[in-house]
Amino acid sequence: MSRRRILITGTRKGIGAYLARYYVSKGHRVYGCSRQDTEFHAENYRHFCLDVSDEGRAVQMFRTILQEEGGLDILINNAGVASMNHVLLTPCRSVRKIVDTNIIGTFIFCREAAKLMQKGRFGRIINFATVATPLKLEGEAVYAASKAAVVSLTEILARELAPFGITVNAVGPTPVKTDLIRSVPKEKIEALLARQAIGRFGKMEDISNVIDFFIKPESDFITGQVLYLGGV
């Protein structure tokens, strides 16, 4: 695949950090963002410090990308937060934080990315779902609900953006050993893995493999799909 202009959210750590390094190593121009600064520096990588739910800062970042690159080819909406708790013990501030990052952040980035992509009549948007939604995981009500909203966004944006040559799909990872699941009790994780068809932790390569499939030029007839890993 020729050099693409790729924006990845949440690139300071975890899956996002892996994806930024992975796509830079493939020779693409990568933009990344996170609330705090990154340790990753590369010639083809530029980092922005921002909260994905901060519309003003996000719009400014997209304006910079437009000025520097003249457009955008691929958005990987990786940034996300989780909070595991029983519903009776979940404060509204946790709910708002999850909604802000996972739903509003995803929405803002889809909208602004599509504005840059529609000019070139080509675009690939990859959102992040989770197996917590189809598995209806106890303790993950708000997180799973926020990702259910991301699935709906993905399915409807796929239709709204199809006339512009933009596909919108989502990858639904199983648990991967990152900070996001650090606070989840071990027995909960093991019970979750047991419900997968293939009962192991996900690897970073499992996720980039799905994204590689969605972004390849031959995948221009694939949109509005959610691909869950591990056989969920």
Added chain:
Amino acid sequence: MVASPLEYFSLFFNMTAKNKIIHALFAAIDELNEIRPSDQALEKSSETVLFGAGGQLDSIGLVTFLVSAERNIAEMVGHPVTIADERAMSQRNSPFRTIDSLAEYIVSLLAEETR
């Protein structure tokens, strides 16, 4: 009735602002014409009918045009501008009918911001 100096200034300001906005909308037409078949190119005129009866744009064409227009006007005024909000959609006379009506609507939006 004789207009006050303030009213004259306001009228002059709005005309100048409207002309600048029309130029920004013409730039959006240029961008749109780049991706449309040449026999469907939009004319750069304030009378050009955009949308609705006799309009030259379908809904996707209008969205494409408005995205460019919002970006051009944001560059002009130095901050993001939302043209197609709920209020625009609910107007009895659609502001998206012609270039002129859209420019008038944007002038009113920007004037409200400065109040």
